[in-house]
Amino acid sequence: MDSLVRDCEKLSKHQTAAMNKTLGSLEATIRALELAHTEPGSLASAQRQCKQTQDAVSEQLKDLCTNVAKYGKHVERSFKLDLGVVAESRAFENKQAELGQSIMLHFLRSGDFDLARSFITEDKSVVAEDSAWERFEAMNALAEQIRTHVLEPALEWALANRTELEALGLGLEFTLHRLRFLQLVEGGASVEALGYAREWFPHANTGSERLDEITHLMGVFMYARRLGTSPYAALFDERRWADGAHEFAAAFCAVQGLAAASPLAVSVAAGARALAVVSKVSSILRERRVEWSQQDELAVEVPLPDDMRFHSVFACPVSKEQASRDNPPMALPCGHVICKASLDKLARGVRPGAVASGRFKCPYCPGMATVGDAERVHF
DSSP, rough: HHHHHHHHHHHHHHHHHHHHHHHHHHHHHHHHHHHHHOOOOGGGHHHHHHHHHHHHHHHHHHHHHHHHHHHHHHHHHHOOOHHHHHTTTTTTTTOOOHHHHHHHHHHHHHHHHHHHHHHHHTTTTTOOHHHHHHHHHHHHHHHHHHHHHHHHHHHHHHHHHHHHHHHHTTTHHHHHHHHHHHHHTTTTOHHHHHHHHHHHHHOOOHHOOOOOHHHHHHHGGGTOOOOOSSSGGGGGOTTHHHHHHHHHHHHHHHHOOOOOSSSSHHHHHHHHHHHHHHHHHHHHHHTOOOOOSTTSSSSSOOOOOOGOOOOOOOOOOTTOOOOOSSEEEEOTSOOOOOHHHHHHHHHHHHHHHTTTTTEEEEESSSEEEOOOOOOEEEE
């Protein structure tokens, strides 16, 4: 990737230099033509200048196209992936209905209702309940109103679901009140904004962090006449409406018992991040004629952002393998935790320290245990 960035910078500099030369040649040609217009005797010189400019521009364009083509080939070589290496045709065997349902729900969450109807028409195995349609239509309608700076309907929904939102630890109500407060300040209604803050911010103050934010917001009145150049300018960025709509949609889904983000979108995004790593590892394992240690498990860890991590992950300190449903973490009486596969190996005397009676020594302390002493750990 670093080499691609360096080559791209070189190509950009080359393009800039070629453009400057072209502009210089064109300006010289324009001056020659203007001179020929006032002095007919210089017409031959202008003609030669036009020919030179034409040849120079053609040569520079040819050189630039050659460099762009070379860079394109470099990009293709760098990102060449054999998807057949990582494709698993059996992954969705007997799961067409679940996959279709996930696709349909993704369309509904995204507000693509016409696309969802077309998909249901083509795939008869997908069933959409009327209640699901109604919920997502309401969600998208309210989110769209937030994007168009209309907050009252979303605020009514947040107030009606205040108990559920607080139970989930979601600060949607405060987010909407803050948007309305900033909207009033931006519109020049400072007095009305102050009254609004006094009326609604106390209801949304759920902790010291929120109190600090409210205190910070109150300072905006000192810069009411120059918001664009004030320390509060970032709060009035137009993107705040889209962010508010996104937070509302996530909170709406959470109240309905759904994931905050589309499971299909998260799966595709995570798969795209893992594609290059998995493809490379698969090629290496295939060349060495070895297989992954377990099924339904990646051979390497794929780095994912925090918003794509939904549960704790345990890696066995003995085998270094990630715990799974078939290989869960097990706690020994001494308190140390290992995976079930390592526990079974220890009990069979595979590891040093095991004894024929089935009792074995913990890999990390002198404590002795049996398979029956171990208890499954649920994270």
